[in-house]
Amino acid sequence: MRPIDIAKKLNISTSALRHYESWGVLPPVERGANGYRNYTELHFAYFECIRTMNEGFGMTTTVEVLKLLLSNHVDEALWIVNLAQASLQSDKLMAEKTIEALDAKELDNLDRWGRRKWMSIGEVSKATSVPASAIRHWEKMGLITVARNDENGYRIFSPTQIRQILIIGTLRTAVWSLDTIKQVIHELDHNNIEQARRIAKDSLRFLNKINRNRMKGIRYLYRLIEWEEGSIS
Numbered sequence: 001m002r003p004i005d006i007a008k009k010l011n012i013s014t015s016a017l018r019h020y021e022s023w024g025v026l027p028p029v030e031r032g033a034n035g036y037r038n039y040t041e042l043h044f045a046y047f048e049c050i051r052t053m054n055e056g057f058g059m060t061t062t063v064e065v066l067k068l069l070l071s072n073h074v075d076e077a078l079w080i081v082n083l084a085q086a087s088l089q090s091d092k093l094m095a096e097k098t099i100e101a102l103d104a105k106e107l108d109n110l111d112r113w114g115r116r117k118w119m120s121i122g123e124v125s126k127a128t129s130v131p132a133s134a135i136r137h138w139e140k141m142g143l144i145t146v147a148r149n150d151e152n153g154y155r156i157f158s159p160t161q162i163r164q165i166l167i168i169g170t171l172r173t174a175v176w177s178l179d180t181i182k183q184v185i186h187e188l189d190h191n192n193i194e195q196a197r198r199i200a201k202d203s204l205r206f207l208n209k210i211n212r213n214r215m216k217g218i219r220y221l222y223r224l225i226e227w228e229e230g231s232i233s
Contacts, residue, residue: 027046053218053221095173095204102193143185
């Protein structure tokens with residue numbers, strides 16, 4: 001197959017094909033007497049896999065997986081894909097938890113004695129599945145303002161701040177800008193929940209789209225594995 005033919009089928013440039021080849025994610029490519037590359041159907045399958053996997057997993061993971069496949073480390077390649085999917089599942093659960101928190105009628109929960117319920121950073125980390133180190137980092141970035149216990153100086157968090165932490169985690173996952181996150185948190189501070197709820201739902205839709213793209217990439221990857229292992233001729 002000529003490079004120009006593959007490029008047209010995949011709607012990319014021939015220079016992109018050369019870039020992929022230079023990254024070491026293709027089987028060896030023979031050249032004709034005229035010096036031009038002679039791609040095969042197997043090369044085309046690799047190019048298809050690269051393009052589809054990149055849409056869901058990004059090029060870094062795609063390159064890592066295909067290099068392992070080329071070196072006949074198929075299971076290692078599949079476990080990398082599995083790990084990426086596990087991380088995406090975690091992101092989805094956080095987005096759903098955020099939406100649930102934003103849908104609650106009351107911003108601040110009071111205990112039976114009528115006092116505000118405060119939680120430690122460890123309790124918040126356990127409740128939200130957000131590492132304490134991330135919470136401290138967001139505090140340093142100015143995304144949240146955390147009160148301190150007058151007696152011991154430890155951080156204490158209100159239900160409102162817990163919601164802020166959930167929404168920050170969701171928005172960071174969906175690659176929202178820092179300015180957008182700050183604006184959402186500002187609106188939470190003023191009990192303007194609707195905008196925060198809308199963005200959280202947009203984030204979940206974004207994750208759903210990523211998951212669909214990944215499923216497509218996995219389909220092409222497994223087809224390529226079968227081809228390499230001789231299941232497809």
